[in-house]
Amino acid sequence: MKSLKGQIALVAGGTRGAGRGIAMELGAAGATVYITGRTTRHEISEYGRPETIEETAELVNQLGGQGIAVQVDHLIHEEVQTLIERIEKEHGRLDILVNDIWGGEYLVDGNTRVWEHSLKKGLRMLRLAIDTHLITNHYALPLLIKNEGGLVIEMTDGTKEYNSENYRFPMFYDLAKSSVIRIAEGLAHELKQHNCTAVSLTPGWMRSEIMLDHYGVKEENWRDATEEEPHFVISETPRYVGRAVAALAGDHEVSRWNGQSLSSGKLAQVYGFTDIDGSQPDCWRYVVEVQDAGKPANATGYR
Incomplete structure (x- = not known):
């Protein structure tokens, strides 16, 4: 990976999962x-999960970067x-913005129809998945475009x-994830004149803390989960998509991807990085x- 020393990044939603893996790999790149x-x-969100932003910052520090934890609810404009005012005051720039705010796993009511799904949970899911990204972009992009x-x-x-090509049950989830792709496409048009780049990025079947807990395994014995779900064999760590982000951030020709929908597996083939076990899972294929x-x-043939 190319060095990102001197680069200022914001990983919005970096408490756990992909956000944590991305923060770690950006830190590892400096x-x-x-x-x-x-x-x-000192405060737990509605998730009720044990992971904290301070832990993520410490992991970034251990890998050679500088991690700065800031408690923010991205639905609260102020x-x-x-x-963003703090980042500008402390560094005067923002080079990398990763919008990984989500928080909707526990709001999904399985494969329910729109009239069966909890309306309260569904609308909350959309706010967490879409409003947060728009609010963050509104305040962060004026700082990001100050530099090409x-x-x-x-x-x-x-x-x-x-x-x-595939409907992602339930409707609220389908709208949440597809809308983010459209946000990236729109940003690509709006940022192009400032010589900045926007893409959407997806991990594959990711071994997040929540997913490992779901199957009752740890990272060390994750393959035991394939006894319950054989296709979990294609899964990847959060650091795999983190390495995808670090590769994009270190690419001087990253504008070639502007507006595109990318995956960790696809970018691994282009940039040559691997997951922490040395494999290259190609989940979506x-x-x-x-x-x-x-x-x-x-x-076989997919990792």
């Missing part, structure tokens, strides 16, 4: 990383505005190609060619 989220060592070469990464689930095709789980 960047200064602001990590936002709602859960701190908190986001104050965050800025990069915005909108994190989602699924590529544009996959989501356009696997999902189409093996999982959705009804074939037995077998990751």
Whole structure:
């Protein structure tokens, strides 16, 4: 990976999962990383999860970067505005913005129809997935465009190609994840004149803290989960998509991706990085060619 020393990054929603993996890899490349989220060592969000933004900042520091934890609810305009003012005061620039705010896993009511799904949960999901990204962009982009070469990464689930061909139950979830892809496309048009780049990016089947807990495994024995879900064999760590972000941030020709929908597996083939175990999972090709095709789980040739 190319050095990102001197680069200032904001990982909005970096408490756990992809956000944590991204913050870690940006730190490993030498960047200064602001990590936002709602859960701190003194206050827990509605998630009720144990991971904190301070832990993420410490992991960034251990890898050679500078991690700065800031408690922010990205639905509260004033908190986001104050965050950006702080970044500008302390560094005068913002080079990398990663919008990984989500917070909707526990709001999804399975494969329910729109009239069956909790309306309260569904609308909350959309606010967390879409409003947060728009609010953050509104306040952060004036700082990012002060310098040419800025990069915005909108994190989602699924590529544009996959989501356009497959309905992602329930409707609220489908709208949440597809809308983020459209946000990135819109930003690409608006940022182009400032020589900045915007893309959407998806991990594959990610071994987040929540997913590992779901299967009752740890990272060390994650393969035990394949006994319950054989296709989990294609899964990847959050640091894999983190390395995808670091690769994009270190690419002097990153504008070639402007407006595109990207995946960790696709970028690994282009930039040559691997997951922490040395493999290169290509999840979305696997999902189409093996999982959705009804074939037995077998990751040979896909990682």
